[in-house]
Amino acid sequence: MxxxxxxxxxxxxxxxxxxxxxxRPAADARVRALPIPPRVxxxxxxxxxxxxxxxxxxxxxxxxxxxIAAAQGNISAPLHASTSGVVSAIGEIAAPHPxxxxxxxxxxxxxxxxxxxxxxxxxxxxxxxxxxxxRRVADAGVVGLGGATFPSSVKLNLGRRSxxxxxxxxxxxxxxxxxxxxxxxxxxxxDIVAGIRLMLISTGAKQARVGIEDNKPAAxxxxxxxxxxxxxxxxxxxxxxxxxxxxxxxIIELTGREVPADARAADVGVIVHNVxxxxxxxxxxxxxxxxxxxxxxxxxxxxxxxxxxEVVLGTLISELVxxxxxxxxxxxxxxxxxxxxxxxxxxxxxxxxxxxxGVLLLDGYEAADSEPxxxxxxxxxxxxxxxxxxxxxxxxxxxxxxxxxxxxxGLKDCIACGCCAWVCPSRxxxxxxxxxxxxxxxxxxxxxxxxxxxxxxxxxxxERLERExxxxxxxxxxxxxERAAQAAAAAEAKAQTKTASVTEGESA
Amino acid sequence: xxxxDLQMPSGGQxxxxxxxxxxxSVRRTMLQVQVALVPATLFGFxxxxxxxFFLWAGTILSxxxxxALSLRLAGSARVxxxxxxxxxxxxxxxxxxxxxxxxxxxxxxVGGFIAIVIGKQVFGGIGQNVFNPAMVARVALLVSFxxxxxxxxxxxxxxxxxxxxxxxxxxxxxxDLPMPDAISSASLLGHVKTELSRGVDMAAALGxxxxxASSWLGVRPGSLGESSAGLILVGGLFMIGTGLIGWHLPLxxxxxxxxxxAIASSVDPTRxxxxxxxxLSGAAMLGAFFIVTDYVTSPNTRSGQLLFAFCVGLxxxxxxxxxxxxxxxxxxxxxxxxxxPVIDRFFKPRILGRDRRGKALDLPDSERG
Ligand code: SF4
Ligand code: SF4
Numbered sequence: 001m002x003x004x005x006x007x008x009x010x011x012x013x014x015x016x017x018x019x020x021x022x023x024r025p026a027a028d029a030r031v032r033a034l035p036i037p038p039r040v041x042x043x044x045x046x047x048x049x050x051x052x053x054x055x056x057x058x059x060x061x062x063x064x065x066x067x068i069a070a071a072q073g074n075i076s077a078p079l080h081a082s083t084s085g086v087v088s089a090i091g092e093i094a095a096p097h098p099x100x101x102x103x104x105x106x107x108x109x110x111x112x113x114x115x116x117x118x119x120x121x122x123x124x125x126x127x128x129x130x131x132x133x134x135r136r137v138a139d140a141g142v143v144g145l146g147g148a149t150f151p152s153s154v155k156l157n158l159g160r161r162s163x164x165x166x167x168x169x170x171x172x173x174x175x176x177x178x179x180x181x182x183x184x185x186x187x188x189x190x191d192i193v194a195g196i197r198l199m200l201i202s203t204g205a206k207q208a209r210v211g212i213e214d215n216k217p218a219a220x221x222x223x224x225x226x227x228x229x230x231x232x233x234x235x236x237x238x239x240x241x242x243x244x245x246x247x248x249x250x251i252i253e254l255t256g257r258e259v260p261a262d263a264r265a266a267d268v269g270v271i272v273h274n275v276x277x278x279x280x281x282x283x284x285x286x287x288x289x290x291x292x293x294x295x296x297x298x299x300x301x302x303x304x305x306x307x308x309x310e311v312v313l314g315t316l317i318s319e320l321v322x323x324x325x326x327x328x329x330x331x332x333x334x335x336x337x338x339x340x341x342x343x344x345x346x347x348x349x350x351x352x353x354x355x356x357x358g359v360l361l362l363d364g365y366e367a368a369d370s371e372p373x374x375x376x377x378x379x380x381x382x383x384x385x386x387x388x389x390x391x392x393x394x395x396x397x398x399x400x401x402x403x404x405x406x407x408x409x410g411l412k413d414c415i416a417c418g419c420c421a422w423v424c425p426s427r428x429x430x431x432x433x434x435x436x437x438x439x440x441x442x443x444x445x446x447x448x449x450x451x452x453x454x455x456x457x458x459x460x461x462x463e464r465l466e467r468e469x470x471x472x473x474x475x476x477x478x479x480x481x482e483r484a485a486q487a488a489a490a491a492e493a494k495a496q497t498k499t500a501s502v503t504e505g506e507s508a
Numbered sequence: 509x510x511x512x513d514l515q516m517p518s519g520g521q522x523x524x525x526x527x528x529x530x531x532x533s534v535r536r537t538m539l540q541v542q543v544a545l546v547p548a549t550l551f552g553f554x555x556x557x558x559x560x561f562f563l564w565a566g567t568i569l570s571x572x573x574x575x576a577l578s579l580r581l582a583g584s585a586r587v588x589x590x591x592x593x594x595x596x597x598x599x600x601x602x603x604x605x606x607x608x609x610x611x612x613x614x615x616x617x618v619g620g621f622i623a624i625v626i627g628k629q630v631f632g633g634i635g636q637n638v639f640n641p642a643m644v645a646r647v648a649l650l651v652s653f654x655x656x657x658x659x660x661x662x663x664x665x666x667x668x669x670x671x672x673x674x675x676x677x678x679x680x681x682x683x684d685l686p687m688p689d690a691i692s693s694a695s696l697l698g699h700v701k702t703e704l705s706r707g708v709d710m711a712a713a714l715g716x717x718x719x720x721a722s723s724w725l726g727v728r729p730g731s732l733g734e735s736s737a738g739l740i741l742v743g744g745l746f747m748i749g750t751g752l753i754g755w756h757l758p759l760x761x762x763x764x765x766x767x768x769x770a771i772a773s774s775v776d777p778t779r780x781x782x783x784x785x786x787x788l789s790g791a792a793m794l795g796a797f798f799i800v801t802d803y804v805t806s807p808n809t810r811s812g813q814l815l816f817a818f819c820v821g822l823x824x825x826x827x828x829x830x831x832x833x834x835x836x837x838x839x840x841x842x843x844x845x846x847x848x849p850v851i852d853r854f855f856k857p858r859i860l861g862r863d864r865r866g867k868a869l870d871l872p873d874s875e876r877g
Contacts, residue, residue: 017530098523176528248860260869261861267871339528360527368529373593374635376534378803388857390808410859410866418526425532432524 015386016241016249017419019176019340021215026299027179029307031187034323036083036110040314041093042068044104046353047143048150049075054106060087063117065290068106071138077151078141080290082312085110096336096353100346108314120288125198130160133202133285140284141291141354146170146181146245146274147337149355152281155271159203162266167205168254169196171212171219171275172238172245175338177299178358181275183308184295185212185219188279189226195278196233198285203271208233209254210275213240242340243417247272249386261413276357297358298324301366302331311352317359318348331361332369339366340418373426381420381430387413391420391430398437403444406437414438534634538594540752544743545601545798551739552732555663556609558677560732563611564604566681570620571600578629595634599623602642602798605733606791606838607649610661613682615653619645639845640805643838650833660729730790737793744797756810757817758796764821765792772829786825791837795820799837805845812855820844 045051052069062068062081069079085108095103122128128136138153159167173181185192196208210227212220214237227233238244238253248259250272257268265272276294283289293312298305304325311320317336321327335342336350336359381391389410397406414434421430553561575596579587603619626648627641628634650657672680734740747753765786772780786792791799800806800817807816820840827836858864 019528019530258869259861260871261859262868263861263871333527335527340526342525342527344523344525344527362527366528368531370533371589373534373589374633376537376595376635376803377808378537379808380532382808382857385857386860388859390856392808408866410862413859413861416525422526422528422530423532425534425537427529427533429524431526435524 015384015388015419016243017384017422018241019422021240022177022299023179023182023215026177026297026306026308027182027216029305031183031295031308031310033310034312034315034320036112036114036312037315037319039088039107039109039316040082040085040312041105041107041316041351042079042082042314043093043095043351043353044069044079044106045095046079046149046313046355047077047141048148049073049077051104052076052079054090056087056090056106058087058090061085062087062108063115065117065119065292067290068108071141071151075151075154077143078139078290079106080141080292081108082292082314083108083110084113084115094347094350096343096345096350096356098344098346105314105351116289122286122288125194125286126201128198128201128285130156130202130204133198133281134160136285136288137202137281140280140289142277142280142284143291143354144274145276145280145294145354145357147341147355147357148274149353152273152277155273156199156202158266159205159271163269164203164205164266164271165207165269166255166271167196167199167203167208168250168265168270168272169199169208169210169275169278170245170247170250170272171210171216171223172250173216174213174240174242174245175340175342175357176242177360178297178338179299180295180297180308180357182216182219183297184279185216185275186222189222191282192223192275192278193226193230193233194286195280195282197230198281199273199278200232205271206232210235211238211244211250211254212236213238213244215240242419243386243415246386246415246417248415291354294352294354294356296352296356298361299358300331300335300361301363302327302329302361304328311356313354314351316348317345317350317352320352320359321348321361327361329363332364332367333360333362335360335362340422341416368427370427372428375424375426375428378425380423380425384419384423386417386419387415389414389420391424391434394437395428395430395433398433403437403441407441411437411441534593534595537752538598540750541598541747541798542594542601544746544752545605545733547739547742548733548736548794549601549605551736552605552609555735556661556732557672558674559672559680560609562613562677562681563607563609563616563732564601566613566616567604567607567619568597568600570616571596571603571624574620574624575629578625579633582629582633584633590634593634596624599628599641603645605794605798606642606646606731608657608659608661609732610659610680611656612680615649615656619649622648635804637804638848639842640799640802643799643841643845646838647842650835650838660731662729663735734791734794737788740793740797744793747797747801753797753801754810754813756813757801757806760814760817761796761800761821761824762787762792764818764823765825766821768822768825780829786828790828790835792824795824795837795841799841800844805841805848807848807851807855809852809855809857812851815855816844816848816851819847 044054050073053072054069056062056068063084064081066081067078068081068087071078087106088109089107091104092102093105095101134153134156137156138151142152143149144152171181171185173179196210200208210223210233212223212235220235220237223235227235236254243249244253247265251257251259251265251268251270255270257270259265259268280291284291293310295308296311297308298320300306304327309320334345334348336345337343337357339360339362342360375392375396377392385391387410394406394409394411397403397409411434416431416434418431421428424430549564572591576587576591579590584590600620600623603623607615607619623641623645627639627644628637631637744758748755766783769781769786770783773782800820807813823840823843824836827839828834833839859866862868
């Protein structure tokens with residue numbers, strides 16, 4: 001045990017877990033490009049924010065990189081054809097979702113030529129203004145490729161507005177099994193560095209720190225060599241432990257700053273981007289190429305050819321698996337993303353999206369499914385939680401339907417990293433509890449909003465009725481008063497006539 | 509809102525992440541603790557002969573039987589998995605370690621009943637109990653049958669000719685005959701207590717077989733598995749090494765016992781036992797590594813654990829020194845078990861991004877100027 005680890009253990013700052021990383025041999029295999037499939041299915045919602053709006057018609061011919069759906073709203077991203085072909089359908093298909101929900105997608109029958117539109121390369125990208133870089137990034141549909149899929153341009157602009165001093169590049173890739181970021185750092189090192197420099201310009205940050213876990217020495221060496229001429233970019237080797245790649249944890253590790261609860265990284269002068277995003281930004285700004293393909297990892301004991309693959313967006317997972325020689329035995333679990341936070345998929349007829357960092361075909365041993373036992377209060381989950389929560393207590397509250405108590409214990413601070421469930425000897429699906437409770441809370445919030453709205457409507461109606469009644473009464477009173485006035489006037493007139501006639505009579 | 513039974517998600521599989529697991533299980537955890545108990549236990553068998561072995565086996569069997577019976581009566585759907593998780597075996601084993609090695613069969617039977625039924629199942633089974641089941645049984649037995657529970661035998665190793673053979677051992681275990689004077693003896697703490705009350709001074713009371721060196725080795729009268737401090741330490745270090753327990757609990761408990769002992773004995777060595785004797789005798793070592801480290805009945809957070817264990821040590825010293833029972837550890841543990849929920853309420857980890865009271869941290873505006 002090295003001394004650092006020992007000290008951390010002593011001081012109790014030993015958050016997180018140390019799963020077997022399972023990265024090799026997949027990480028060391030040469031990257032292969034997947035041939036263009038006969039069809040691609042591009043989900044309209046593959047980023048955080050509003051889904052993009054189709055701007056093509058069925059039957060329309062499109063080229064690779066052509067805009068097929070535009071961003072709508074402040075937080076959104078456009079979508080581009082990932083290869084050349086003809087738009088054959090716009091409709092619902094099975095989306096990347098654990099329960100196999102469907103989502104809107106544009107389907108393109110590919111022509112196999114993979115012909116690009118005329119891209120718009122820039123001769124000297126580093127002379128571009130910050131706004132121009134962000135605009136090109138936005139137009140290229142670049143989103144956070146670490147899995148968060150937040151539109152990158154929004155983050156770049158936010159950085160410029162909120163006085164960021166440090167740009168953090170997340171190359172930690174702390175999820176086991178995945179190695180696409182590592183591959184990218186080893187194979188496209190210079191492009192990534194160019195992307196980082198562009199991001200520095202665009203955010204206005206003075207320095208960049210690239211955090212890479214120490215289980216990727218080759219990536220660290222390559223990145224160090226490529227950044228040696230750039231004093232503003234520092235490559236830092238961080239200890240390999242999960243979830244090092246989580247924003248708050250990485251920010252502490254690299255800057256010592258703790259992001260307050262309910263605040264954003266930008267509030268402490270930091271912004272975090274993934275290395276894959278840096279690469280996509282370089283492609284978008286320097287070459288004018290929109291985000292239409294990505295590097296992703298295929299791994300797991302049931303995968304026939306574990307490795308990293310260059311895949312055009314919209315390729316069905318079944319195509320990838322078929323190309324790589326099928327499965328080795330029946331996979332017990334199919335996961336999109338990493339084993340700790342990835343999403344379990346019901347079948348393989350699901351397209352690759354921008355956030356797909358990998359597909360895992362886990363065998364029964366790796367999937368480690370078994371029935372939960374009762375909690376033995378061992379405290380392992382407490383020790384493992386990187387957020388300082390009490391998973392066992394939160395789960396107990398949720399089991400008793402005491403959601404507010406669970407919130408008081410910090411439920412909303414839970415990042416669903418899965419450390420607690422991973423260590424739990426009783427194999428209690430703790431994250432499932434938390435996800436369920438958060439869902440329950442947000443639907444309660446929605447119901448409350450609805451109730452409030454209903455109550456407001458009812459109140460307005462009541463007020464309107466009262467007002468109308470009041471007005472009616474007033475009108476009636478007015479009319480009555482008018483009538484009374486008229487009557488009085490008439491009576492007076494009559495009296496006057498009478499008096500007049502009397503006077504007349506008298507005078508006669 | 510519907511009550512979701514997430515204990516057993518439909519289809520037996522969780523859909524939420526993570527999709528892999530560290531591989532630990534309740535069964536494995538319990539087994540590892542049992543492995544850690546093996547050296548001290550084997551030594552106990554060697555030291556006290558066959559009756560000790562029968563007591564050990566009897567106590568474990570009795571715990572398993574009571575567990576099975578209560579699960580059956582409660583209509584549990586998980587009788588088999590619960591029995592297989594090894595927690596009843598561990599409870600029985602730990603209880604046996606604290607018993608006089610030649611205790612008769614009914615001690616095992618009643619002890620198992622108290623530990624499993626009253627100490628655990630009444631609270632709702634594994635993970636729900638407030639008190640350490642083995643300690644509940646130990647204390648209940650001691651209070652109810654003080655004579656039988658303080659019959660210590662002089663060590664007569666298996667190799668010794670005078671020791672009972674297999675059949676004799678079984679007879680001793682099954683018959684409940686009063687122990688012949690020749691082989692009965694007092695434990696160190698009991699001995700000191702009586703000698704002091706007779707006005708004998710500490711140095712004289714500690715003469716002969718009660719010297720600390722024999723405590724490390726463990727060749728002395730005492731409970732089945734508490735005699736050899738060294739072998740318990742070996743098991744304890746094994747558990748710390750495998751990450752089964754932290755070092756906090758044992759260290760804090762031993763400190764809680766040793767510090768007052770050292771102070772008191774340096775003030776008046778004729779009346780107070782020194783730290784070494786306290787640490788090496790009675791259930792101190794067993795308690796530090798195997799009892800206060802019990803998951804269920806100790807606090808969840810490190811700071812809470814430190815406080816908990818230190819208080820157990822301190823109370824043990826107080827009870828041993830001033831109380832009626834020379835073996836104070838079990839009482840101290842039960843007292844602190846009752847405090848665990850309170851400690852857990854006050855000692856919570858700090859949530860990242862929040863202060864200790866749960867308020868979000870302030871934005872560091874000034875720092876960035
Ligand atoms: S409680 Fe949430 S943040 Fe803590 S370990 Fe579990 S999933 Fe991660
Ligand atoms: S890790 Fe599992 S068994 Fe241990 S305290 Fe947490 S929830 Fe309970």
